[in-house]
Amino acid sequence: xxxxxxxxxxxxxxxxxxxxxxxxxxxxxxxxxxxxxxxxxxxxxxxxxxxxxxxxxxxxxxxxxxxxxxxxxxxxxxxxxxxxxxxxxxxxxxxxxxxxxxxxxxxxxxxxxxxxxxxxxxxxxxxxxxxxxxxxxxxxxxxxxxxxxxxxxxxxxxxxxxxxxxxxxxxxxxxxxxxxxxxxxxxxxxxxxxxxxxxxxxxxxxxxxxxxxxxxxxxxxxxxxxxxxxxxxxxxxxxxxxxxxxxxxxxxxxxxxxxxxxxxxxxxxxxxxxxxxxxxxxxxxxxxxxxxxxxxxxxxxxxxxxxxxxxxxxxxxxxxxxxxxxxxxxxxxxxxxxxxxxxxxxxxxxxxxxxxxxxxxxxxxxxxxxxxxxxxxxxxxxxxxxxxxxxxxxxxxxxxxxxxxxxxxxxxxxxxxxxxxxxxxxxxxxxxxxxxxxxxxxxxxxxxxxxxxxxxxxxxxxxxxxxxxxxxxxxxxxxxxxxxxxxxxxxxxxxxxxxxxxxxxxxxxxxxxxxxxxxxxxxxxxxxxxxxxxxxxxxxxxxxxxxxxxxxxxxxxxxxxxxxxxxxxxxxxxxxxxxxxxxxxxxxxxxxxxxxxxxxxxxxxxxxxxxxxxxxxxxxxxxxxxxxxxxxxxxxxxxxxxxxxxxxxxxxxxxxxxxxxxxxxxxxxxxxxxxxxxxxxxxxxxxxxxxxxxxxxxxxxxxxxxxxxxxxxxxxxxxxxxxxxxxxxxxxxxxxxxxxxxxxxxxxxxxxxxxxxxxxxxxxxxxxxxxxxxxxxxxxxxxxxxxxx
Numbered sequence: 031x032x033x034x035x036x037x038x039x040x041x042x043x044x045x046x047x048x049x050x051x052x053x054x055x056x057x058x059x060x061x062x063x064x065x066x067x068x069x070x071x072x073x074x075x076x077x078x079x080x081x082x083x084x085x086x087x088x089x090x091x092x093x094x095x096x097x098x099x100x101x102x103x104x105x106x107x108x109x110x111x112x113x114x115x116x117x118x119x120x121x122x123x124x125x126x127x128x129x130x131x132x133x134x135x136x137x138x139x140x141x142x143x144x145x146x147x148x149x150x151x152x153x154x155x156x157x158x159x160x161x162x163x164x165x166x167x168x169x170x171x172x173x174x175x176x177x178x179x180x181x182x183x184x185x186x187x188x189x190x191x192x193x194x195x196x197x198x199x200x201x202x203x204x205x206x207x208x209x210x211x212x213x214x215x216x217x218x219x220x221x222x223x224x225x226x227x228x229x230x231x232x233x234x235x236x237x238x239x240x241x242x243x244x245x246x247x248x249x250x251x252x253x254x255x256x257x258x259x260x261x262x263x264x265x266x267x268x269x270x271x272x273x274x275x276x277x278x279x280x281x282x283x284x285x286x287x288x289x290x291x292x293x294x295x296x297x298x299x300x301x302x303x304x305x306x307x308x309x310x311x312x313x314x315x316x317x318x319x320x321x322x323x324x325x326x327x328x329x330x331x332x333x334x335x336x337x338x339x340x341x342x343x344x345x346x347x348x349x350x351x352x353x354x355x356x357x358x359x360x361x362x363x364x365x366x367x368x369x370x371x372x373x374x375x376x377x378x379x380x381x382x383x384x385x386x387x388x389x390x391x392x393x394x395x396x397x398x399x400x401x402x403x404x405x406x407x408x409x410x411x412x413x414x415x416x417x418x419x420x421x422x423x424x425x426x427x428x429x430x431x432x433x434x435x436x437x438x439x440x441x442x443x444x445x446x447x448x449x450x451x452x453x454x455x456x457x458x459x460x461x462x463x464x465x466x467x468x469x470x471x472x473x474x475x476x477x478x479x480x481x482x483x484x485x486x487x488x489x490x491x492x493x494x495x496x497x498x499x500x501x502x503x504x505x506x507x508x509x510x511x512x513x514x515x516x517x518x519x520x521x522x523x524x525x526x527x528x529x530x531x532x533x534x535x536x537x538x539x540x541x542x543x544x545x546x547x548x549x550x551x552x553x554x555x556x557x558x559x560x561x562x563x564x565x566x567x568x569x570x571x572x573x574x575x576x577x578x579x580x581x582x583x584x585x586x587x588x589x590x591x592x593x594x595x596x597x598x599x600x601x602x603x604x605x606x607x608x609x610x611x612x613x614x615x616x617x618x619x620x621x622x623x624x625x626x627x628x629x630x631x632x633x634x635x636x637x638x639x640x641x642x643x644x645x646x647x648x649x650x651x652x653x654x655x656x657x658x659x660x661x662x663x664x665x666x667x668x669x670x671x672x673x674x675x676x677x678x679x680x681x682x683x684x685x686x687x688x689x690x691x692x693x694x695x696x697x698x699x700x701x702x703x704x705x706x707x708x709x710x711x712x713x714x715x716x717x718x719x720x721x722x723x724x725x726x727x728x729x730x731x732x733x734x735x736x737x738x739x740x741x742x743x744x745x746x747x748x749x750x751x752x753x754x755x756x757x758x759x760x761x762x763x764x765x766x767x768x769x770x771x772x773x774x775x776x777x778x779x780x781x782x783x784x785x786x787x788x789x790x791x792x793x794x795x796x797x798x799x800x801x802x803x804x805x806x807x808x809x810x811x812x813x814x815x816x817x818x819x
Contacts, residue, residue, distance in 0.1 A: 090177040091141070095149040096185055103146075105132065105178060108139035110161040112170050120164040125157030125175070132157065132178070149180040150217045182219035187279030188228045188269035190214045195285040199250060200292050201257035202389075209239065209248045209287055214269030229274030233282065235265030243274070248285060257289040258326045293331035293386045297323035299399040306360065306401060310368040311408045318347070320357040323380035323397055332356065333383045343374030343403060360401065368407040369443055376401040411501040412438040412448050412491040419489075419505045421471070425479040426512040433462075433507060436469040438491040446493040453488035453502070462487060462507070471505065479509040480545040513602035515545040517554050519610045526628060527565075528619035529586065531579050537565075538577040538612065540596065548602045559595035559609055567596055577612065584616045590628070591615050 097103040113119045123134040123141065132155070134141050139161075160173040190212060197210035218225035230246040232239065240251045248265060265285040272278030299321070306319040325332040336349050336358030346366070349358045358378060381396035414436060421434035440446045450469040452462065461475045462485065469489070485507040492500040525538040542554045556567050556575035564584075568576045577594070592614040599607035617628035627641075792809035795802045 090154075090179050092179055092181050093143060093147065094181045095147050095183055097143065097146050102133075102142035102144055105141040105143055108134070108141065108159050108161075110139075110171055113139075113161070118164055119161050119170060122160045122162060123157060124160075126155040128157055131155070134159075147180055149182045149219060150186060152180070153219070154179040182222045182225055184218055184223070184225035184272060184279060186217035186225075186271075188214035188216045188271050188281045190267075190269065190281060190283035193283060195283060196288075197248070197285055198288040198290050201289040202254050202292055202294055203250050205250055205253050207250045209250065210285060211245060211247045212241075212267050212269075212283055212285065213246050214281055214283075216271050218271065224273045224275070224278075225271055227273045228269045228271055231268050231270070231274070233266040233268050235263060235285075235287075238263055239265050239287065241265075241267055248287075255289055256294075257291050258295065261289050263287040263289070291328045291331050292389070293327050293382060293384055293395065294389045294392060295326040295331075296393060296395040297325045297332075297334045297380045297382060297397050299323045299380065299397050301399060303400045303402065305404070307404045307406055308362070308366065309406045309408045310366045311410055312362050312366060314362050314365060316362045318360045318362065318403060320352070320359050321349075321378055321380075321399060321401060322355075322357045323399075325356075325382070330384050331382070331386075334358075334380045335383050336378060336380050338376050339379045339398070341374065341376035341401075343376050346374060347376060347403065349378060360403075366405050367441065368405050369441065372405050374403040374405070376403065407442075409493075409496060409499060410441045411499040412493060413441050414438045414491065414501060414503040416503070418503060420508065421505065422508045422510055423473075423477065424510045424512050425477040426514060427473060427477065429474065429476065430472050432470045432472045434471050434505070436464075436471070436489050436491075436503060436505065438469065438501065438503075440493055444495075446495045448491050449494050449497070451490045451492070453490055456486060456488045461485065464489060471507075477509050479511050479547075480515060483509050485509070511547045513546050513548065513600065513604060513606055516606040516608035517542040517544040517552075517598045517600050518608055519543075519598070523612055525577065525612050526615040526617040526625055527579060527584055527592075528623055528625070529584050529616060530619060531584060532582050533579055535579045536576050537579060537614070539570075539574055540577065540612070541574045542598045544600055544606075546600070546602065546606075548600075550602075553601040555599045555601070557597045557599075559597050562594060564592060565594050565614065577614075586616045586618070586628070589616065 091106045093103065093105055108121055110119060117137055120136045121134050121139040122136075123129070123132060126132075128134075131144055131147070132141055133144060155178045156175060157178065158173050158175050160169055161171045162169045195210060195212060199207060199209045212230070214228050214230070216226040216228055220226035229243045230241050231243065232241045232248075236251065238250070238252050238255065239248055241248050246267065246269070248267070263286070265287055266282055267285060268280050268282045270278045270280035304319075304321055308316070308318045312318075321336065323334055323336075325334060333353075334351070334356055336351050338344055338347065338349050346362070346364050347360055348363045349360050351357075352359055358380065360376075360378075377398060378401050379396055379398045385395050415438065416436075419434060419436055423431070423433040427433075436450065438448050438450070440448060448469075449466050450464050451466060452464050452471075454460070459475065461473065461477065462471055463474045464471045469491075471487070471489075487505040487507060489503050489505050490500050491503070492498075520541040520543045523538055523540060527535075527537045531537070540556065542556075544552055544554070546552075552573060554573045556569045558565075558567050562580070564580055566578050566580050568578055570576060575596075577596075594612040594614055595609050596612060597607055597609050599605055615628045617625045619625050792806060795806035795809065798806075
């Protein structure tokens, strides 16, 4: 035994002899320089503590936890060597729990604990003690510190941090393979006794697993545990303190252990022979069926790769591994023909892709099966001799010419006759046709390469006995070129020649285009249709030509435009040519040859006016014309204002006819008598010599009494106008043409006479001179005629 264990046993023995009676004695020695205290308990190192100027020695107190008595638990006693027992000293306690958890008797120095103490909450308490004179309150001893240490008892069972643990271990592991380690903790004092010493044991899970007592490591106990037989195990582990002895406290936990898979099982086909069927019309890539080998393993250990290793159909079929289902899908690799072969045999192998070398001894990790595939006969559609056809034909062939023939046959043993037809969606213009019996394609309309160089047709072949079973084949018809188009000018040329041009001057470069496409490429020749004295054509021999002048100077006054016919020919067979006419305008140019004007009328204009100035002048004239038209329209609209109701309405209008009077013979002029006799307005007459502007009937007003002065008449009319509710609500000019009394000839009207002419005498008109002779004859003669009658 070690020294610490011996001291611990000695301390425990002393405690059992004197439980809860720890006493501290304080003695004062005669020598003031050396003081010492002796107690019943020694320090932690077994040696007495010496301090100067002190008469006591402090040791720690010990107190058992979880006291269950009804009285206060005694801790110990403080006593000074200066205490005479007469009660003159007073003991004071301070520090952790002083006055609440720990109390001291002021007179005797006895210390008690007031309640039960748990060491797991706090293992020790630090306090300070002092002895003072009760009368003077002066300390007789310096304040000193001491410790109360709580002794542990086994009151806590071991606990695991998890109630349930989850662990795994590979199947087929050797004995002793570590699975998982569990650890329990005990809240008791590990330095005091065996209260915190934990021993592990297994309560459930044997004989498959075991646990190490000291470490809690769980290990496998049986060899070759197979996951396929049992995958889940539940192990119960117990942790017990006091070193696992009788009376110790314990705790348990559950460990769920799973055996993980390893590749220890090869794949196996459930059948040694598999039969599949497929119609002969199945296209390439069609899935015939699937094969699957079972594997007791899981995950990647069960992954299988399929392959065809032998058989008479290795070139006709192939197998693909489906990763998600672990199946082998057999598909068609080449077209099938019932008439050629009706049965195929394949040998298929399934092998694990992840093999563990540790388990090679268990045998090969693969298996094989025989797959027999039967081809079923179906009524197949016709088969063309080619997958596509290409025919070439010249565009100038005659109608009905055969351009090519397609061929198809019935692959079935019955060999039914074939009928051919064209898909009209691929020949909307119906340019081609096909012979339904032999598949000959011929033209039904003229061909033109320049319109369409390629024709993509679709020929349909169907069995006569089964018209619904059809096959299509593309037929490409290429139209070959024939030189049937003449070349033409490439663009429209706006050509001009300057008046000051010199002979041999270039005025235009021309080129040509041809819709045809000869094999050797385009080659054009340019020439004049006839000899021209003004211009000539020079061929550049690169499909372009230059137009040159043949003389000096041109005049717009003489000829403003020249027409130059140019002949363009190609070099293909047969040669095609066309004549294009160039329109050449004669224009005025500056010294650099830049065109300024091409119109002959421009010579009449000042030389300094440019085209922009002429445009500006033209715009000004247009604006002036618009202003005049608007002014006239506004003037006409102003004439039609609603205020002017009628030119015959004498109350507010001046009658104006805008013409020269008829002189003495004008008997239909304005009758001033109306002013005297307003009633006469009812029988007003229209002028015969002009068309009146309006036929508006004026409003009737009461007539003025006879023999009323004009001035009174006008005032009356003004009053009526002001009080008329139907009059316009704005000012208007009412002119009544009142004549004054100062006329030398006096009044010519008959205002003072009646409405008839028989009461008047016009003989005095002859006395006024020759100007009034005509008037006198009209009125005087009229009077004589009346009398004669």
